[in-house]
Amino acid sequence: MKNKFLLTLLFVVALGFTSVAQSISIGPRVGATFAKVALSEEEDGISNDDIKSNPGMQFGAVANFMINDMFSVQPELLYVQKGFKIGDDDMHIKGRPNYLEVPVLAKVSFGTEQLHGFATGGPSIGYWASGENSMKMGDSEASESYEFDDTDNRLELGASFGIGAAYKMGQGELNLDVRYGLGFTSLYEAEDGEAKTRNRVFGVSLAYLFSL
Numbered sequence: 001m002k003n004k005f006l007l008t009l010l011f012v013v014a015l016g017f018t019s020v021a022q023s024i025s026i027g028p029r030v031g032a033t034f035a036k037v038a039l040s041e042e043e044d045g046i047s048n049d050d051i052k053s054n055p056g057m058q059f060g061a062v063a064n065f066m067i068n069d070m071f072s073v074q075p076e077l078l079y080v081q082k083g084f085k086i087g088d089d090d091m092h093i094k095g096r097p098n099y100l101e102v103p104v105l106a107k108v109s110f111g112t113e114q115l116h117g118f119a120t121g122g123p124s125i126g127y128w129a130s131g132e133n134s135m136k137m138g139d140s141e142a143s144e145s146y147e148f149d150d151t152d153n154r155l156e157l158g159a160s161f162g163i164g165a166a167y168k169m170g171q172g173e174l175n176l177d178v179r180y181g182l183g184f185t186s187l188y189e190a191e192d193g194e195a196k197t198r199n200r201v202f203g204v205s206l207a208y209l210f211s212l
Contacts, residue, residue, distance in 0.1 A: 023066035024212045025172065025173075026209065030058070030205060032205070039197060042195070051084050051085070053085065060076060070109055079098065079101075098130045100127045101125070122159065124158045131146030150189075153187055156185045156187075176206055
């Protein structure tokens with residue numbers, strides 16, 4: 001009797017574990033970023049109209065935890081290139097801060113199992129790990145690694161919002177994401193009267209998620 005009870009209990013636990021595992025999916029993400037910065041006010045004759053996007057890349061890992069057929073929670077660990085460009089192709093200054101970023105997104109899905117759309121949104125926290133500044137004047141170009149000092153805010157709080165589509169392919173599903181990231185934290189400590197500088201990132205990426 002006791003053995004039957006233990007076997008039944010193990011069966012129920014195994015069944016529950018299998019059910020949970022089927023609701024968890026993981027996979028890689030890779031894509032492109034088009035980043036710029038936003039100034040809280042004009043500084044040194046530079047306004048937001050003068051700042052252009054600087055293309056980069058993003059890659060990392062995704063985990064998706066299904067709550068029900070429509071709603072899931074999706075934490076990610078990403079390497080994201082952000083930055084900005086001031087000037088034109090012949091004469092410009094570029095900044096390239098590189099971040100390790102952890103967004104935790106709420107995900108709402110709609111459609112069929114084979115093909116469905118989704119919307120995502122949630123907070124993110126990032127760490128400014130490295131960076132590069134470059135300058136071009138005519139035929140002359142120069143670049144150097146960014147050196148941090150006490151005025152740099154290397155920890156960034158922000159949010160990410162996006163839409164996408166998923167298509168079932170093989171043992172998993174291919175996800176196309178289009179997102180916009182808002183940095184709430186200024187890149188540099190701003191004194192009274194100085195403009196705050198915040199990251200703005202538009203990203204397009206692909207992820208392939210498969211169930212555990």
